[in-house]
Amino acid sequence: MRSFLLPRDGLVLFLNDLSKKLELIAPVMMEGEPVFVTWSGEKLALDSENPLASPVEFFLPQEEVLFRYVQYSGRYTFEEEEPRPRMIFGMRPCDLKAVEVLDRIFGSDHLYVDRRRSTVIAVLNCITPGEGCFCAQLGIGPGSEEGYDLLFTEVEDGYLVEPGSPAGTLVLRDYADLFTEARPHHLAEKKMKLDMAEEAVRRLGPQISIPLIEEAIEEAPWEEIGERCLRCGGCSFVCPVCHCFNVVDRGVPDGERLRCRDSCIFSGFARMANDINPRMSQGERLRNWYKNKFVYLPERTGLVGCVGCGRCSRVCLGPIDRKGLLKEVGI
Amino acid sequence: MEKILTTCPYCGCGCGMFLHVEDGQVVGSSPSTSHPLSRGRLCVKGWLAHDFIHHPDRLRSPLIRDDDRQIKATWEDALSLVSRRMKEIMETFGPDSLAVLTSAKGTNEENYLLMKLARAVLKTNNVDHVARLCHAPSVTGLSAALGSGAMTNPHRSLISADVVLVTGSNTTEQHPLAASCIMEAKSRGAKLIVVDPRTTGIARLADLHLVPEVGSDVAWTNGMVKVIIDEGLFDQEFIEKRTEGFGLLEEAVSGYTPELVEKISGIPAVDLRRAAVAFGSAERGSIVYAMGTTQHANGTENVLALANLALVTGNLGREGTGIYPLRGHQNVQGACDMGALPDLYPGYQPVSDAGVREKFEKAWGASLPHRPGLTAMEIMEAAEEGRVRGIYISGENPMLSYPDQDRVRKSLEFLAVAEIFPTETTALADVVLPVASFAEKDGTFTSTERRVQRVRKAIDPVGGSRSEGEVAVELMNRLGLESGYSRPEEVMEEIARLVPIYGGIGYPRLGAGGIFWPCPDSGHPATEILHQDSFSIGRARFHPTAHQDLKRDEEYPFVLITGRCLFHFHTGTMTRRTPLLEREKPRPKIEINPRDAEKICIGCGRMVVVESKDHRLTVEAEIIPDVPPKTVFMPFHFREAPANLLTSQRLDPRSKIPALKRTPVRITRV
Ligand code: SF4
Numbered sequence A: 001m002r003s004f005l006l007p008r009d010g011l012v013l014f015l016n017d018l019s020k021k022l023e024l025i026a027p028v029m030m031e032g033e034p035v036f037v038t039w040s041g042e043k044l045a046l047d048s049e050n051p052l053a054s055p056v057e058f059f060l061p062q063e064e065v066l067f068r069y070v071q072y073s074g075r076y077t078f079e080e081e082e083p084r085p086r087m088i089f090g091m092r093p094c095d096l097k098a099v100e101v102l103d104r105i106f107g108s109d110h111l112y113v114d115r116r117r118s119t120v121i122a123v124l125n126c127i128t129p130g131e132g133c134f135c136a137q138l139g140i141g142p143g144s145e146e147g148y149d150l151l152f153t154e155v156e157d158g159y160l161v162e163p164g165s166p167a168g169t170l171v172l173r174d175y176a177d178l179f180t181e182a183r184p185h186h187l188a189e190k191k192m193k194l195d196m197a198e199e200a201v202r203r204l205g206p207q208i209s210i211p212l213i214e215e216a217i218e219e220a221p222w223e224e225i226g227e228r229c230l231r232c233g234g235c236s237f238v239c240p241v242c243h244c245f246n247v248v249d250r251g252v253p254d255g256e257r258l259r260c261r262d263s264c265i266f267s268g269f270a271r272m273a274n275d276i277n278p279r280m281s282q283g284e285r286l287r288n289w290y291k292n293k294f295v296y297l298p299e300r301t302g303l304v305g306c307v308g309c310g311r312c313s314r315v316c317l318g319p320i321d322r323k324g325l326l327k328e329v330g331i
Numbered sequence B: 001m002e003k004i005l006t007t008c009p010y011c012g013c014g015c016g017m018f019l020h021v022e023d024g025q026v027v028g029s030s031p032s033t034s035h036p037l038s039r040g041r042l043c044v045k046g047w048l049a050h051d052f053i054h055h056p057d058r059l060r061s062p063l064i065r066d067d068d069r070q071i072k073a074t075w076e077d078a079l080s081l082v083s084r085r086m087k088e089i090m091e092t093f094g095p096d097s098l099a100v101l102t103s104a105k106g107t108n109e110e111n112y113l114l115m116k117l118a119r120a121v122l123k124t125n126n127v128d129h130v131a132r133l134c135h136a137p138s139v140t141g142l143s144a145a146l147g148s149g150a151m152t153n154p155h156r157s158l159i160s161a162d163v164v165l166v167t168g169s170n171t172t173e174q175h176p177l178a179a180s181c182i183m184e185a186k187s188r189g190a191k192l193i194v195v196d197p198r199t200t201g202i203a204r205l206a207d208l209h210l211v212p213e214v215g216s217d218v219a220w221t222n223g224m225v226k227v228i229i230d231e232g233l234f235d236q237e238f239i240e241k242r243t244e245g246f247g248l249l250e251e252a253v254s255g256y257t258p259e260l261v262e263k264i265s266g267i268p269a270v271d272l273r274r275a276a277v278a279f280g281s282a283e284r285g286s287i288v289y290a291m292g293t294t295q296h297a298n299g300t301e302n303v304l305a306l307a308n309l310a311l312v313t314g315n316l317g318r319e320g321t322g323i324y325p326l327r328g329h330q331n332v333q334g335a336c337d338m339g340a341l342p343d344l345y346p347g348y349q350p351v352s353d354a355g356v357r358e359k360f361e362k363a364w365g366a367s368l369p370h371r372p373g374l375t376a377m378e379i380m381e382a383a384e385e386g387r388v389r390g391i392y393i394s395g396e397n398p399m400l401s402y403p404d405q406d407r408v409r410k411s412l413e414f415l416a417v418a419e420i421f422p423t424e425t426t427a428l429a430d431v432v433l434p435v436a437s438f439a440e441k442d443g444t445f446t447s448t449e450r451r452v453q454r455v456r457k458a459i460d461p462v463g464g465s466r467s468e469g470e471v472a473v474e475l476m477n478r479l480g481l482e483s484g485y486s487r488p489e490e491v492m493e494e495i496a497r498l499v500p501i502y503g504g505i506g507y508p509r510l511g512a513g514g515i516f517w518p519c520p521d522s523g524h525p526a527t528e529i530l531h532q533d534s535f536s537i538g539r540a541r542f543h544p545t546a547h548q549d550l551k552r553d554e555e556y557p558f559v560l561i562t563g564r565c566l567f568h569f570h571t572g573t574m575t576r577r578t579p580l581l582e583r584e585k586p587r588p589k590i591e592i593n594p595r596d597a598e599k600i601c602i603g604c605g606r607m608v609v610v611e612s613k614d615h616r617l618t619v620e621a622e623i624i625p626d627v628p629p630k631t632v633f634m635p636f637h638f639r640e641a642p643a644n645l646l647t648s649q650r651l652d653p654r655s656k657i658p659a660l661k662r663t664p665v666r667i668t669r670v
């Protein structure tokens, strides 16, 4: 596919115009930290760490109303939200990989599929990865190879832009005047920068590989680790791949049926009506969390349930270094 | 989608969090990574803090009582009724027949306004809030000993402690962010000593867990102090230079040999010695406590004893040392700071001080009452006896836990309640005013570590609700004190002018992470650690304390401890409307030791009757070794089995806190 160059000052022009046609989601600095929000001209936070709240929430919201019910009329009003046309700009390769896993799980969920279809994903390759990242060790980042609509890489002259889907190509077509054809040295520069980034991730991040993790899961002192878990749920809530939900009715007699996020680290998740719990201790639940990501999900989807973003370690309330699991077992 | 940085509405840790807003609805939340305490983390309640905001149960319109029904009304009608009735009662029975209960869930600005409403408009000092039920002994005790009732150091200071002593605090569940600092200290190599009758999460992590008889705190603390003195582990220099009354202390603790303490508290003498030696030899020792220490008939003594322990070892005024009274509500510190207390103006300036009173009279352009007012429990008692006739309650649910609500209701002429959800208390009200949640208003909260931080409006008030502050201003205006505030920020400006410890606090300075008070002026860098070079009272004071005999009642052989659990907050108005939290803990259970369970022949899941002297209830049993024999535990969140009905109403004579942690009960099979 052809690739293009967008000069540095062209980026804001490009996004500005796009943001008039669709909802543009992009990372900006809010009170000193990067967050994904609807962009309306704020300064972009492109060289900071990947925001803690993943943009995956635009496909799988933390909570959504499925329908409302009113008792007296016996009526139900269904909230089929018209999916709005969006572009997520600045999604990182790890989060894109998470979307790929979710596609295989929610492929027949029309709410998910509708949102997914109406959203253009513009990925930004990571040339300055964060400290806790280990995407390279899992073969996922710091560069994306497929699955995006548009792929941006920062280069000396601006941004190298590569469309990866018809939707991406279509977006670029409207702005032909902003882009020029990329030159081979831009592609070479991209490769060099990503190699360096990959090297940095491998050097600074934990020395992990899937077989080592599988081994560690079998040997980790789960009960002791479980004591240190404060049951905040953060590791699941922040994980771009975690996707379990609960369906609840909120309010009587009138109210709403919700689909809201859930986590297998909570004891209520698997508790049976008779109060028996197949995963009785917090340690067992944490073990299950790992098993799901590194054993069950690969079996079911062919993809690992962890993308190496390191977020679970950043949010952990107990000092449980998720990526340091190997250290826990002394490998 | 917008993301608005604000402060968690639950516990006193005061985590920084973003609310995710789409089309005027709060649809999610996430932790702030730049907040100095949160650093990207929240506990489960924080992660789900947005969940109750749009709940269909939210009160959306004012209600006015018509016989036994409450009927929808306009704001105009509701407010004019409240102001008319308040005025009538004031004129007929005198100002002290009115009382205002403010809310530890409200902002500083709202507490200030409600306090001003009580004092400057209703002309009564009968103003109080829920702190009475949790940390009044800390305010009384620590002020007497150190000159300030607040937490001496920020949570993060715990990370550099060498020994952390935790008592009466289920830290991992109630103050998870504080617990995470303790755990961080531990992984740095610090020793953790937990003194708690229950084997809580933090007790499981401890290097040394001492299990005392409930209510024997003074005894074991004095015992530790004695060992420290006998072993020469006290800080001579600190005691000489910065304290007074050491002689009295030495004498008072001299009888508390570990052997005697073992008899009183059941803590083996060797363990007590080990704990004392570990704490006494630490370069930096910290003491963390919460309601297990304060909610006793001798709560103030318990606090004083702990203060002695910190003073004797010189563990104050430095990083890694200090006393940490963990507060339960996100703004209980702020409500105290704002003078929602019957005897203190904002900033702990005494009502009895004529100079202070004059300052406020001048600033507010109103004459102010001289006599200190009644505390929360006294207000309820006075209501029962007909001395208080009209109460305005903002954001509190005191009726769930008040033993004789019927009598209170019958003798009250007028009750107005401002709330976000219907509660036991709104059900009794003559007027119910629907108010905004934390997501719908601007203001500040002050966390338990004295960190004043911003609360930011993410969405407009839900339904027809208004903020508690707006309502207070409206009432002031109607009752004849033209206040002229248009924004919460102006209220903070007034607070800064009148309250020395808040002198330098203003919204522009409150970025992520806020500012610690005392902060006397806008150039002041704020005070993270109190008592660094001196105490505000000159020298800190040792207060001798003595153990009071604990007798087990033959007829009521069990001791009931009440408390909270990880997944719920207070009376559950918000958490029980958060589906995930409710699923985790959907119903109340009483925790009973397996040995006792065997004796009364019950198994898990069986219903038992729990009886105290005046009340009884039925609840499911959970057989669990986390409680010691003859001691049972029950959370107080559930209206299905309101544990606080059972608890004793005996008040601590100094701070007037009820003794909620040691109630004799009897347990039988259903
Ligand atoms: S983030 Fe850490 S403390 Fe929280 S649930 Fe996960 S493992 Fe437990």
Ligand code: SF4
Pocket (backbone or CB within 6 Å): B008, B009, B010, B011, B012, B013, B014, B015, B041, B042, B043, B044, B045, B046, B047, B175, B176, B177, B178
């Ligand atoms: S620790 Fe306290 S302030 Fe922090 S998220 Fe939990 S409840 Fe909120």
